[in-house]
Amino acid sequence: MELNKLTLTESFEGLRKKEFSSEELTKSCFDQIKKFDDKINSFLTLNESEALAKAKEVDKKIKNDESISPLAGIPVAVKDIFCTAGLKTTSASKILENYVPPFDASVVAKSKKEDAVILGKTNLDEFAMGGSTENSGFFPTHNPWDLDRVPGGSSGGSAAALSADMGIYALGTDTGGSIREPASFCGVSGLKVSYGRVSRYGVMAMTSSLDTIGPFGKSAEDIAMILKYMAGRDEKDSTTPDVLVDNYSEEIKKEIRGLKVGLPKEYFVDGMDDSVRDMTLAAAKKLEEMGAEIVDINLPHTDLAVAAYYIICPCEVSSNMARFDGIKYGFSQRDKGKDLIDIYLDSRANGFGAEVKRRIMIGTYALSAGYYDAYYKKAMQIRTLVRQDFDEAFKDVDVILTPVAPTPAYKLGEKIGDPLKMYLEDVFTIPASLAGICGLVVPAGLANNLPVGIQLLGKRFDEKTILRVGHQYQLATNWHKQKPSL
Amino acid sequence: MKLSIQEVEHIAELARLRLTDAEKEKYSEQLSNILGYMEKLQTVDMDNIEPTSQVTGLTNIMREDEVVESGIADELVACSPDSGDGYVKIPKIFENK
Numbered sequence: 001m002e003l004n005k006l007t008l009t010e011s012f013e014g015l016r017k018k019e020f021s022s023e024e025l026t027k028s029c030f031d032q033i034k035k036f037d038d039k040i041n042s043f044l045t046l047n048e049s050e051a052l053a054k055a056k057e058v059d060k061k062i063k064n065d066e067s068i069s070p071l072a073g074i075p076v077a078v079k080d081i082f083c084t085a086g087l088k089t090t091s092a093s094k095i096l097e098n099y100v101p102p103f104d105a106s107v108v109a110k111s112k113k114e115d116a117v118i119l120g121k122t123n124l125d126e127f128a129m130g131g132s133t134e135n136s137g138f139f140p141t142h143n144p145w146d147l148d149r150v151p152g153g154s155s156g157g158s159a160a161a162l163s164a165d166m167g168i169y170a171l172g173t174d175t176g177g178s179i180r181e182p183a184s185f186c187g188v189s190g191l192k193v194s195y196g197r198v199s200r201y202g203v204m205a206m207t208s209s210l211d212t213i214g215p216f217g218k219s220a221e222d223i224a225m226i227l228k229y230m231a232g233r234d235e236k237d238s239t240t241p242d243v244l245v246d247n248y249s250e251e252i253k254k255e256i257r258g259l260k261v262g263l264p265k266e267y268f269v270d271g272m273d274d275s276v277r278d279m280t281l282a283a284a285k286k287l288e289e290m291g292a293e294i295v296d297i298n299l300p301h302t303d304l305a306v307a308a309y310y311i312i313c314p315c316e317v318s319s320n321m322a323r324f325d326g327i328k329y330g331f332s333q334r335d336k337g338k339d340l341i342d343i344y345l346d347s348r349a350n351g352f353g354a355e356v357k358r359r360i361m362i363g364t365y366a367l368s369a370g371y372y373d374a375y376y377k378k379a380m381q382i383r384t385l386v387r388q389d390f391d392e393a394f395k396d397v398d399v400i401l402t403p404v405a406p407t408p409a410y411k412l413g414e415k416i417g418d419p420l421k422m423y424l425e426d427v428f429t430i431p432a433s434l435a436g437i438c439g440l441v442v443p444a445g446l447a448n449n450l451p452v453g454i455q456l457l458g459k460r461f462d463e464k465t466i467l468r469v470g471h472q473y474q475l476a477t478n479w480h481k482q483k484p485s486l
Numbered sequence: 487m488k489l490s491i492q493e494v495e496h497i498a499e500l501a502r503l504r505l506t507d508a509e510k511e512k513y514s515e516q517l518s519n520i521l522g523y524m525e526k527l528q529t530v531d532m533d534n535i536e537p538t539s540q541v542t543g544l545t546n547i548m549r550e551d552e553v554v555e556s557g558i559a560d561e562l563v564a565c566s567p568d569s570g571d572g573y574v575k576i577p578k579i580f581e582n583k
Contacts, residue, residue: 102561196542209540238547239540307526318501325502327576332567340579345504357503361494361513362520364501378527380537385530387538420520436541460541 105202
């Protein structure tokens with residue numbers, strides 16, 4: 001048995017029944033990494049000795065029949081934007097090439113408390129800015145389904161690692177689609193939580209009013225299990241309201257008969273790939289067969305969302321990136337005799353990559369004197385309209401079904417020279433980000449042997465319903481069990 | 487919408503980025519292109535629409551104003567490129583005349 005191929009649910013049961021040890025499970029993941037990651041490049045840093053030490057510690061607890069968490073002893077890959085105490089955390093940026101944080105992000109601290117086994121840190125677009133992982137300051141990640149193609153981004157390393165069975169689950173972040181798009185491109189399940197559902201303390205901020213943290217899993221059932229341990233109020237992140245954390249693993253068992261699924265016509269546009277359109281509609285048909293009611297809905301301001309997002313995001317980026325000044329941490333270029341301003345200018349010029357600089361420039365421009373009303377304020381008003389679109393739609397439906405990206409995974413280098421083209425890839429994921437609602441991506445088919453996912457959008461804090469639809473869909477289909485041939 | 491090299495230089499200065507001439511050329515073109523797309527924002531009548539800055543509905547999360555020891559003050563200071571005696575060191579910014 002290749003243990004690294006197990007789901008979280010299967011790993012948990014196997015450990016419990018003592019069919020294998022956490023050490024064996026962990027070793028099988030590292031074996032897979034050593035065999036294939038020189039081709040895929042999903043990891044930036046491995047945490048092998050600590051991971052194996054933790055696995056042995058959990059094995060001892062299991063041997064002594066101590067009660068353990070469902071996450072205990074299970075290997076997880078973590079996007080390199082989560083601070084991990086004593087383990088290098090770079091955000092795939094040269095400006096943090098050698099940064100070792102002295103503290104854990106809240107989600108990492110929680111995972112450690114549950115005795116999770118941290119395999120290592122995965123590649124991303126620098127500071128999560130991008131949709132292909134080509135903006136990594138170190139190297140691009142390749143899609144396990146076709147090494148000439150991108151894994152999506154920004155959480156491309158986590159999605160690719162999981163797709164290639166190098167871990168049992170993975171953690172990522174999603175601001176405008178950074179979990180959902182790579183989940184679709186790599187054929188895994190991924191959840192963007194409602195804004196505020198999971199603490200972001202210790203995760204490097206990109207767009208503070210939109211950033212969320214979520215899991216990738218080999219099934220929606222696995223994600224339900226993980227979310228229970230990630231979600232909830234954290235006093236270190238004041239955007240986390242004290243809203244009940246549901247018992248997701250129980251909720252998803254309910255059948256979907258009678259549930260209303262909205263299909264927005266604005267998400268079926270000219271220029272999208274036929275395979276994406278067909279698979280989304282096939283999924284709608286499947287849900288209908290399972291007893292759901294498909295309802296046509298309108299989200300009239302969808303077309304404005306990308307423009308609003310690519311103002312809001314760069315504005316907040318220009319502010320969040322100001323902390324990297326060559327003084328407090330990270331790369332610092334200090335040539336003799338230079339004064340403070342030169343340290344700022346040189347450290348940032350040589351530490352940041354092209355996309356980060358580009359977003360800082362757009363944001364600085366849009367926030368500079370005289371332009372606030374034309375750009376930032378307008379973008380925030382559009383955000384109101386997009387949010388109202390969803391509020392209206394959710395009066396009539398329980399979940400909304402849409403495509404994830406206009407195409408399956410595209411070739412490395414195909415869009416990197418044209419930033420606007422890259423931004424427009426996010427057209428189906430951005431509106432939910434602006435509205436702060438949750439979205440689950442599950443695999444729904446293959447087009448020329450490339451995975452295509454569907455997106456299930458839910459009301460704010462109603463993760464339980466989209467996970468339920470995703471899980472029930474996975475009980476009726478096998479798309480999530482398709483694997484790339486490595 | 488065309489951003490001149492001078493405008494790019496001005497923005498870069500505000501953003502504390504030192505750009506090469508090649509970068510200035512590239513950003514002048516790319517930013518003009520991106521901002522051109524943003525003209526979409528101007529096509530909608532948005533009188534009487536309240537802006538949304540965040541969606542939590544939360545305001546002013548307060549806590550007792552108490553000192554809590556992080557326990558890692560030395561480690562945090564040690565992250566800086568140059569430090570000593572518990573302080574971050576920076577170059578002199580005032581000269582004695």
